[in-house]
Amino acid sequence: MGEDREPTGLLGLLDEASPAHAGRSAAETARLRAEALLSLGASGLPDAALPFVVEELESGSEPLLVAAAARAARGRRPVDPRLTRPLLQALRNLAERDDTVSFGSPRPAPGTSGTTPLSEILATLRELELSSAARDELRDLARREGPLFAGAVRTALEDVAGPAGHCCGGGMPATPALDDGRQAAVGPVPREVEVEDQDGRRLALADFFGHAPTVVAFFYTRCDNPRKCSLTITSLAELCRDLADRLGSVQVAAVTYDPGFDIPARLRRYGSDRGLPFGPAVRMFRTVAGWDLLRAHFGLRVGYTASVVNRHGIELFLLDGGRVVRIWSRTRWAPADVARQLGGAR
Structure with missing residues (x-):
């Protein structure tokens, strides 16, 4: 997606206040941010990018960005276990919506394959040594009702969760403490406000x-x-x-x-x-x-x-x-x- 950029420039594209987003539609800014996340993931996902990955997984509503964040998380080798909770939250957020997205074009040609947030999240979870608590939660998700969690998806969730009794420790790692590099003013709010x-x-x-x-x-x-x-x-x-x-x-x-x-x-x-x-x-x-x-x-x-x-x-x-x-x-x-x-x- 797009031209190569230095990591510092890519991080700038993740800032909502970046001049690169001024005047663009929400869809255009989403695609720029997805491009930045994927490129940062391909370069190993630096620590400075983690807050943006966590935010999209925990709170994102746009399938393209959730899928990009889940894929970017695999840029770390091994995948950071502290992303377990945000990945599980992203699964819960999906509810019954799992749109097909394309990282290459806003409108992929007919017959070309894309990906989905669910498939990207599951691919990332497969690379983690999940705790017993995380596996229990995945098995609970597999038992959900509704079209999203039917058939092959339920099988995939159960496959990622693994057999009952298999565990790598009891609890889930805490989500990392996040610092997005914000510089707030040190003085009081200007009186002109x-x-x-x-x-x-x-x-x-x-x-x-x-x-x-x-x-x-x-x-x-x-x-x-x-x-x-x-x-x-x-x-x-x-x-x-x-x-x-x-x-x-x-x-x-x-x-x-x-x-x-x-x-x-x-x-x-x-x-x-x-x-x-x-x-x-x-x-x-x-x-x-x-x-x-x-x-x-x-x-x-x-x-x-x-x-x-x-x-x-x-x-x-x-x-x-x-x-x-x-x-x-x-x-x-x-x-x-x-x-x-x-x-x-x-």
Whole structure:
């Protein structure tokens, strides 16, 4: 797929904010990222590429990118056992959809063969020495109902799982700690950044962040991947429940990537539908001034075609004294882990 590039340039193509993605459609950016993943896999899959492989396996919704991530994982010899959990999550995410994709052309010629996310995931799992827990999970998947897990697929899952009683240790290796190289600003948010909350109240975002340690997530209501924005806000709601007796001394905020579309009524409806308990310490915001300043301040992983988001990452920040002190990026974050981190804030 495409011309050869140096690994550093390929890694740049995986950044949603790369100028290479500006103005492109979501499908075009997906194909560029798939090309980069496959090329990085062919060069041995450097550590810096792991966060992007994990993100696509855990949270990806596009068959082309999930398949490319699974194939890229085989670029490591041996395959990194810490990718077991993300690979199994990718299997669970497939549900009943396993589209045929082609790495060579957006529209392969009739009669040419392609591949599927499922076949790429299974090929990668076959190269791992799976623990008993991973084998048990594969056997459970093989018993699922539905067309995706029927016939040959069920046989393949059982083959990868191996016979009962065969194991290589009990538990699964933890997913690797991820650092996608983000450089967030060290100072407070610029005062020029003005926001409007879900009730139409306007303020300088720096004033809100200055009140107390704050967890900040980014999202947008038009996101069509339920494992990204919708799950992010649902997880924020769970975090708020965990922090119920501390809200006020800590804060939770969600800021939209799509301030022109996400007017206050849309913010309130989106948050309420996912259980977010709005109040003085729990708010959703859209920028009304200074969006580019805010985007640069956090080093946000988001790209646009015109004013529409064409791709974004998963990103969550912990601020203390208005400054970034912790970032969760690419991988799914657990509300309990964030709550523990808040315990160390002032």
